[in-house]
Amino acid sequence: KGKFTVRRSKKYWCGIWSDQTIEQTLLKSMKSRGGITHGRGFSDNVLSKWTLATVVIQNVCDEIENFCDVHYETSEQHVDMQSSRIDRDRNDSIKLQEWLSQHPPPLADTDTVKTLSSGIIGGPDVNCHLAPEIRMEMVTKMVSYGNFKNMTFKRKHKVVTPASVVNNFKAGTLKVTAIDPLTFVQRLCLSKQSDEDATTPICVTSKFKLG
Incomplete structure (x- = not known):
């Protein structure tokens, strides 16, 4: 019923996306010890052999884990219920309230x-x-x-x-040119000789009111 949701166990909150399932199964063995990307390079021939054998090896690894009763699992507690996540959510809510008030x-x-x-x-x-x-x-x-x-x-x-549109302008018949506000301010600060130079030339040459 979860469309793209995949559940590999009966735990609560265990539903994940299909691409995450691939990462936790196929890519996990690829990047762990014995995989093709762990500590050494690989050629196209090695990659082809590893890919073709992975379908069988994955099932063998799962059966060995079941036989030895050794599994990599997490607790029943959801990650959002941990104290560190609760503190971070509290700080984020305070920042959001301050932003909305300003x-x-x-x-x-x-x-x-x-x-x-x-x-x-x-x-x-x-x-x-x-x-x-x-x-x-x-x-x-x-x-x-x-x-x-x-x-x-x-x-x-x-x-x-x-x-994507507020940083554009049109000067007369010239084509629209993108403006980088950070670069504009940096060039202004480098070219000014005094505090008055930071505003006076712009006010004189620009038809827009600054202030």
């Missing part, structure tokens, strides 16, 4: 996409709020291709966030 209400009535940290309003190109719909559309197209080699992805189908 910024405008994130759930204000508005019809536009707004960045929570800076308050910048996204333009018509921002479509990150439609990510679920875009994802389903892309998955439908992937299924319709029928073959992996025929799949093509275009930039116009990409989800656009406010962070």
